[in-house]
Amino acid sequence: MHFYESSIITTKDGLHCQVYGNEHPIEGILVKPKYIPTDKIESDGLQYRFISGKKMNRLNLWSDKKKLSKYIEDFKKSYPHYILHSDLHCKDRLFFYVPIDKIERIYYPRHGLKELMSMPFTSLDDYLKNVHEFATFLLGSGLKIKDLGITYSTLMGHYMTNISDINIVVYGKENFWKLMRYLEIVKHPKLAWKTNKQWINFFNRRNRFNIFGNDKFVELMSRKKSEGYFGGPLFVIFGAEKDDETWHRWGTEKYSCHGIVKMQAIVEDDFSSIVRPGCYLVKDSKVIEGDDVKIDKVAFYSRDYCMLAKKDETIEVCGMLEKVEPINGEPYYRVVVGYFDAYISDRREKEYIKVIDNE
Amino acid sequence: MHFYESTLIDTEEGIQCKVYANSHPDGFVVVKPKYIPTELAEFTKLKRRFILEKCMTRFNLFNSKEVVEENLKILKEKFPYFLYNCDKHNNWFMVVPKEKIKTYHDPQKGVQELMKVPDQDMDPYLKATKGIIGLILQSGIKLEDVGISHSTLLGNYTPGKSDIDLLIFGKDNGWKVIKYMETAEHPLLKWKTKEEWAKYYKDRIVSKQFSEEEYVFNMVRKKDDGFFDGNVFSIFVVEKEDELWYNWEDEHTPLSTVKIRGKVLDDSNSHVRPGYYELTETEIVEGYDNVPIKKLVTWSRPFVLQAKKDDRVEAVGLLEKIKTKDEEYYQVVIGYYDTYTTERGEKEYMKALVD
Numbered sequence A: 001m002h003f004y005e006s007s008i009i010t011t012k013d014g015l016h017c018q019v020y021g022n023e024h025p026i027e028g029i030l031v032k033p034k035y036i037p038t039d040k041i042e043s044d045g046l047q048y049r050f051i052s053g054k055k056m057n058r059l060n061l062w063s064d065k066k067k068l069s070k071y072i073e074d075f076k077k078s079y080p081h082y083i084l085h086s087d088l089h090c091k092d093r094l095f096f097y098v099p100i101d102k103i104e105r106i107y108y109p110r111h112g113l114k115e116l117m118s119m120p121f122t123s124l125d126d127y128l129k130n131v132h133e134f135a136t137f138l139l140g141s142g143l144k145i146k147d148l149g150i151t152y153s154t155l156m157g158h159y160m161t162n163i164s165d166i167n168i169v170v171y172g173k174e175n176f177w178k179l180m181r182y183l184e185i186v187k188h189p190k191l192a193w194k195t196n197k198q199w200i201n202f203f204n205r206r207n208r209f210n211i212f213g214n215d216k217f218v219e220l221m222s223r224k225k226s227e228g229y230f231g232g233p234l235f236v237i238f239g240a241e242k243d244d245e246t247w248h249r250w251g252t253e254k255y256s257c258h259g260i261v262k263m264q265a266i267v268e269d270d271f272s273s274i275v276r277p278g279c280y281l282v283k284d285s286k287v288i289e290g291d292d293v294k295i296d297k298v299a300f301y302s303r304d305y306c307m308l309a310k311k312d313e314t315i316e317v318c319g320m321l322e323k324v325e326p327i328n329g330e331p332y333y334r335v336v337v338g339y340f341d342a343y344i345s346d347r348r349e350k351e352y353i354k355v356i357d358n359e
Numbered sequence B: 001m002h003f004y005e006s007t008l009i010d011t012e013e014g015i016q017c018k019v020y021a022n023s024h025p026d027g028f029v030v031v032k033p034k035y036i037p038t039e040l041a042e043f044t045k046l047k048r049r050f051i052l053e054k055c056m057t058r059f060n061l062f063n064s065k066e067v068v069e070e071n072l073k074i075l076k077e078k079f080p081y082f083l084y085n086c087d088k089h090n091n092w093f094m095v096v097p098k099e100k101i102k103t104y105h106d107p108q109k110g111v112q113e114l115m116k117v118p119d120q121d122m123d124p125y126l127k128a129t130k131g132i133i134g135l136i137l138q139s140g141i142k143l144e145d146v147g148i149s150h151s152t153l154l155g156n157y158t159p160g161k162s163d164i165d166l167l168i169f170g171k172d173n174g175w176k177v178i179k180y181m182e183t184a185e186h187p188l189l190k191w192k193t194k195e196e197w198a199k200y201y202k203d204r205i206v207s208k209q210f211s212e213e214e215y216v217f218n219m220v221r222k223k224d225d226g227f228f229d230g231n232v233f234s235i236f237v238v239e240k241e242d243e244l245w246y247n248w249e250d251e252h253t254p255l256s257t258v259k260i261r262g263k264v265l266d267d268s269n270s271h272v273r274p275g276y277y278e279l280t281e282t283e284i285v286e287g288y289d290n291v292p293i294k295k296l297v298t299w300s301r302p303f304v305l306q307a308k309k310d311d312r313v314e315a316v317g318l319l320e321k322i323k324t325k326d327e328e329y330y331q332v333v334i335g336y337y338d339t340y341t342t343e344r345g346e347k348e349y350m351k352a353l354v355d
Helices: A065-078 A109-117 A126-141 A173-185 A196-205 A214-222 A340-344 B065-078 B107-116 B124-137 B150-154 B171-183 B194-204 B212-220
Strands: A008-011 A016-019 A028-037 A047-051 A054-058 A095-099 A103-107 A148-151 A166-171 A227-230 A234-240 A253-269 A278-289 A295-300 A314-326 A332-337 A352-356 B008-011 B016-019 B028-037 B048-051 B054-058 B083-086 B091-097 B101-105 B146-149 B164-169 B225-228 B231-238 B251-269 B275-286 B293-298 B312-323 B328-334 B349-352
Touching: A008 A028, A054 B107, A065 A340, A103 A109, A109 A126, A109 A148, A109 A166, A109 B054, A126 A148, A126 A166, A126 A173, A126 A227, A166 A173, A173 A234, A196 A214, A214 A352, A253 A295, A253 A332, A278 A314, A295 A314, B008 B028, B008 B150, B065 B083, B107 B124, B107 B146, B107 B150, B107 B164, B124 B146, B124 B164, B124 B171, B124 B225, B124 B231, B146 B150, B150 B164, B164 B171, B171 B231, B171 B251, B194 B212, B212 B349, B251 B293, B251 B328, B275 B312, B293 B312
Parallel strands: A166 A234, A295 A332, B164 B231, B293 B328
Antiparallel strands: A008 A016, A008 A103, A016 A028, A028 A054, A028 A095, A047 A054, A148 A166, A227 A234, A253 A278, A253 A314, A278 A295, A314 A332, A314 A352, B008 B016, B008 B101, B016 B028, B028 B054, B028 B091, B048 B054, B083 B091, B146 B164, B225 B231, B251 B275, B251 B312, B275 B293, B312 B328, B312 B349
8 A cells, every 4th residue: 555655643642653665554554653652651761852742752763772672662562553563574573553543643745845835935934934945946956846745843843943854755756866866966055065074973973874984974975965954954855656656565575584694786776765665676696694695676764775875886785684475476585774673683783785886 | 621711622624722711601612713724714814824734824803803804704604603692691702612622732731741851852942931830830839730832732832932821720829820920030030121011012002091101000010921031921820610700691781882990809810811800989981871890801811910909990891781690780891702893892901090
């Protein structure tokens, strides 16, 4: 079932969830719980926020692992109906989902932007004026308002001026690539890209990138045009797949796990590397550690790996090896980085995708 | 369920309303619509805000009579249930039928939750909110007697611009807080000085009915609106279910717009909405025979806490004859909904007279 990534769902028991992926099981919508009320479970290892009249924990998968593991266990007990037991995956896979009957309200990024753009400019506060201006600037790429959305705090209205990011959703992979090409060449007095120093600062704060050297990290990140600054705030642009262009369909494949592998391969196709989950189609794979099989695909659930590698570049990946058995088609192998359960195991530190210099 | 004044409810259609009284007619809640999605109705000369994914009209009645009439007409066409003609009052009110309420935003629960959030996870606005609540608690009331409302509760506040709206539950608790605030000292607490009120009077030309001296005298002694760490805060005292003074079964006969003077005999219900001052030694200066006035009632927040016991007051409002189960008397009312669409609205005021 198709449902757009990055929409926000509030549940009847007060959770704020972000839709996590564009393909979903028929029983509900796959999500990442983002803000969780503290009346049933609570962790001082997670940040607190006061939202919608409630003290909430903000789920951060990079928080203290011991406390995070405890919290996830508590979550499973207190909110068992939000844990998907997938028949398609190994029993260890962790998916969060919102059953249809638990949805209180859905906040649609596309609708939010349409409404925002219909507002008289003078009625907006400084933060929203900047968002309005940024969206107008992006329309210079040739995209239409209906191709764009706003999400997270901008959509929900609990943003903090000068602090909150501007999160933009682009509907359609072609549209996303078109926008990236535009941003590579366009100039605007309010548009700025992260400097090397800012990327290194970012690098130092995110232990998920510790497999890169500083120079390589800056080189790879600097070519991404999905993140930058507009009029002060950071903006991040996400891609969302349309119904007819998702790279996988929930329920059409089964996955069995074969342990952790480290491998190298050449990127054959990076077209779907802009979405979540995203993927690189690869060739000439070479397993360095783990089961020695031919790997055709590298999938990832973390946005950090979006647009990391380009076609014909060589990547090195450490992740979960899965045998994929399509209902119609030949079995093949893929490596997956960033399943939720990875964050509460030693895979959190082990898993990565990196570009290596071609020999 | 008791619906407290200054709390928020959402209707089934997603209209956010502010509860506008502590007592309500059977089956209804007296409200003012606050935010109405523009996709539901288009209004005239009203500002818009982007809230929770939607472009919303900030509905209010502070406009010219013609604009208010036009907007009320639109509202009535789209949502006829909002306009409630009350036979007992011979007047109209804005209400939401209870069955149309989708969400009640609980201000007391909101405070309980807010106070549990660690300081390091709060922005300066929420820290100021926590700070002013901490100060108020020094009056001796309990945390469960405090609530937060409006954008503070819903989280769509703008730091540096949004007011901190605090509710105090119970009339005695309300007086405790107001008396405490009259003498409270805190490095982050600030009130407008006489000079600032005088400047405000000159800059805004707030009323033709007040001299500058009268205006400053009336405003400077009120301690329900102030500043805490640079943020405006407002204290709303709300009545508990067992202490309501207003009875929707009383029969109101509107008589005339009158100007009165009198002396405040009892101000103990002057800190709620609707609130009243019990009067003595009254005189109708203009508009009707000189009948004795028992109560001066206000639906308008600017006239809450406007006078104290033994103050001499002057007011213009609607004279009504009231018939309750037990007695008949006269009262003057300021701030009924119809004042937004009639000339009486421009005439009404209340002031404590300077000796």
